[in-house]
Amino acid sequence: MGIIHVLDKSIAELIAAGEVVERPSSAIKELVENAIDAGATAITIEIQKGGMSFMRVTDNGCGFYPEDVKNAFLRHATSKVQKAEDLDAISTMGFRGEALASIAAVSRVELLSRREDAVEGVRYVIDASEEVSCEPAGCPVGTTLVIRDLFYNTPARLKFLKKDSSEANAVTGIVEKIALVYPHISFRLIRDGEEKLHTPGDGQQLSAIYAVFGRDFAAGLLPVDYTMNGISVKGFVSKPHKARANRSMQNFYVNHRYVKSRTCAVALEEGFKHAVMVGRFPACVLDVCIPAQSVDVNVHPAKIEVRFENEKPIFDLVYFAVKNALRTGDVTVEGKIEKSVAPVRQKDSVKERMSAQEFQRIFGEKTAESIGKKAGESSSFKAAGAQKPEKKDSSFLLSALEDGSSKWISFDVSPSHSENGNPAQEKGKVYSPNHWTKGRLLDVEVEDDLLPQRLSKENTSLDEMPAVSPKESVSNSVPEEKEEAVSLEQQTIDSVAEPYENLRYIGEIFHTYILFEGENRLVLVDKHAAHERILYNRLKQGKPEQFMQNLLSPVSVLLSKEEYSAALEHLNILWECGFEAEDFGGGSILVRSAPMWLESAHIEQTVSEICGYLSQGKQDVSPEHLDWLYHNISCRAAVKGGDRSTPEELKEILRLMQEDGTVFHCPHGRPVAVFLTKKEIEKQFGRI
Incomplete structure (x- = not known):
């Protein structure tokens, strides 16, 4: 007996629905696109509990003919495609004829619709693809679709959905992306009875952007309007100094359809090359208008992926459009005068933990600025990105660390010592830099009271562990004759505290490296790497x-x-x-x-x-x-290499290194300090 059989209609409907309706936001997307195709100028979306229990989309479009209502819920039923050739030039948002059938298969749907020339409308109710009722009804011109209990008959799909708030945010995101490129349509989104979005529908794209992203975002944009070789792109890009930390604000459209296009994204960022900092990304709302036959939108039921007949013209179009916008637009940075106000600490303030003299020494100048005692000093002109940033004075950074940090630091993990106790004659251990920078974050400082009483083995990061065997670590002491064969030109500090003891501050070179003199040795400390490790240890355990x-x-x-x-x-x-x-x-x-x-x-x-x-x-x-x-x-x-630092600040770094006891490599694996022994220096001068 054969084992292959035709699936039951209801099962086939559930499987097919999974391709189109993945979550509430995908259902809303399909319904809003249908409303746009119907010629609506006002669309209202209402959701409750993330759209799982209730969704309603109301538009003032052309409405349904009563005889078309039932057919609209059949699979592959559409008014937008008549013959195969129509697929080569799709100009509507929808065309597959699957949306309503897929939604009806996994929910309870109620439709109300009336055409402008009709006296009465029609009400149609369908539950899990099964018709419940179809009757005349009074209703306004347009269409209202109500969806209740999404996925109530597919519990397997329900368990993969996120929390209500996440699903609601996904719905909001979809509506916003559509609203950005249809400024002539007024979109209104109501979430759990609260209005979250309302675009004016005045035909001005900047008005839609303002409604979606707010005033600050809209004020930092440059207009784009460029045509080349019969294709065009319109919209806005952010000014260079308004670039963001990621690409989440890059919105691309092809013929008013939101898409994800690597071609457009690369072209945008190439156009901004040398205009934004590395690791910063421009924001945009760009709509590429291209002949319908030159792009294939029938790639996936979600219709977010598209294929271009030729990607080179699209890349060139976006690239030169961006270049032109940057060249002709106003990219100057508007400076603003701000009072430098020191934030208030609610409790356990720094002032309470230090003497009045120390507080005045560290914070006196800042306090004077905060209350505006000196008008000439109380304001600073801030224009980020307008010019190359000046070297930063780190005096406030490090001097604040003098807040009695030793009172809170306590370790019971003792560093290993060599047999002869002479760090100058030890080979530096090699540390594995397993953790490298994956993002870009800005200035943060922490106090010295962040290290715990105990540094557990589980919390020790990999880059703190030596990549040598215990046997190798024991045999660190070698005869002086053998050590002469080992280059001591730049010797890495071993994991012992002694290298930083009994050092005398000499000075700083290149505004980066601190020089300390010890007994028969010279120690060079990378101030950025040292400070970075100190802060990392406190953040890690604080x-x-x-x-x-x-x-x-x-x-x-x-x-x-x-x-x-x-x-x-x-x-x-x-x-x-x-x-x-x-x-x-x-x-x-x-x-x-x-x-x-x-x-x-x-x-x-x-x-x-x-x-x-x-x-x-x-x-x-x-x-x-x-x-x-x-x-x-x-x-x-951390204080940066190249920053100007006072001797007191540099001595403070040494003190913190001595207190910490584990400052030998920065979190990225670079050494904090190197030794130059007296013997090696004398050899360089030919004395021995």
Whole structure:
């Protein structure tokens, strides 16, 4: 007996529905596209519980003929394609004839529709592809579709959906992307009874962008309108100094259809090459208008992927359009005068933990600026990106670390010592730089009270572990005759505390390397690498409440819908990184507290980059999994090579290295210090 049989119609419908309706947002996308094809000028979308329990899409389009209503819910039924040749030049948003049938297969659907020339409309109810009723009804011109209990008959699909808030954000994201390129249509989105989006429908794309992304985003855009070889691109790109930490704000359209196009993305970034910093990405809303026969949109039921007949003209079009916009547009940075206000610490303030003299020495100048005692000094002209940044004075950074840090640092992990106790005669161990920078985060400083009483073995990162066997580590002491054969030109510091003891400060070279003199040795310390490791150790083991402070003015951070959803799901991770944040609505979060030494101007960018990482589909994110984040925060927060530092600051770095006891390599694996023995120096001068 054969085993192959034809599937039951209901099972086949459920399988086919999975290709089109993956989640509530995909159902909304199909319904909104149908409303656009119907000629609507006003579309209202309402959802409840992320769209799982209730969705309603209302438009003022042409409406259904009563005799077409039942056919509309049959698979592969459409009014947009009549013959095979029509597929070669698709100009409508929908064309497959699968949307309504797929939605009806996995939900309870109610349709109300009336044409303008009809006296009455029609009401049609269908449940899991089974007709319930079809009757005349009074209703306004246009169509209203109500979807209830999505996936109620497919529990396997339900368990793979995300939380209601995540699904609702996905719906919002889809509606926003469509609204950006249809400015002549007024879109209104209502989520759980609250209006989240309302575009004016005045035909001005900038108005739609303003409604979706807000005033600040809209104010930082350059118009794009370029035609080449019969194809054109219109829209907006961000000014160079408004580039973002990731590509989430890059929106590309082909013939008013939102698509994901690597060709367009590469062309955009090539056009901005040398105009934005490395690791920053321009934002855009660009619509490429191309003859329908030159692009294939029938690649996937989701209709997000497209294939171009020839990608070279598309690349050239976007590239030269961007170049032209940057050349002719106003890319100057508008400077603004801001009072330098020091944020307020709610409790356990720094002032309470130091003497009045110390507080005045460290914070006196900042306090004077905060209250505006000297008008000439209380304001600073900030114009990020307008010119090459000046070298930063790190005096406030390091002097604040003098806050009695030794009182809180305690280790019971003793470093290994050599047999002869002479670090100058030891071969430096090799450390494995397993963790490298994956993102870009801005200045963060932490206090010295972050290291725990105990450094557990589990929390020791790989780059702190020597890549040598125990046998090799024991035989570090070698006779002086053999050591002469080993080059001591630049010898890496071994993992013992003695190399940093009994050193006398000499000076600094190249504004990067600190020179210390010890007994028969010269020690060169990379101030950035040393400071970076110190901060990394404290971030890794610290308690965030010990280095957080309240902000006088909370900072609103606008995020993409994916970043916004991830941020709300992982507010605890933001807390571990030193940020107290809460939902601010409209795709934004409000940051009320930040790390102590993070400048307010950098909070938005730092939080955006953290949320960008969290939005990359990571599950069960915890602080232990964010080692890369601590690497980058410490790297960006540390005093930079080339910064001007005072002798007191450089001596403070040495003191912190001595207290820490583990500052031998930066988190990226580079050595913090190198030795030059007296013998090696004398050999270079021919004395021995």
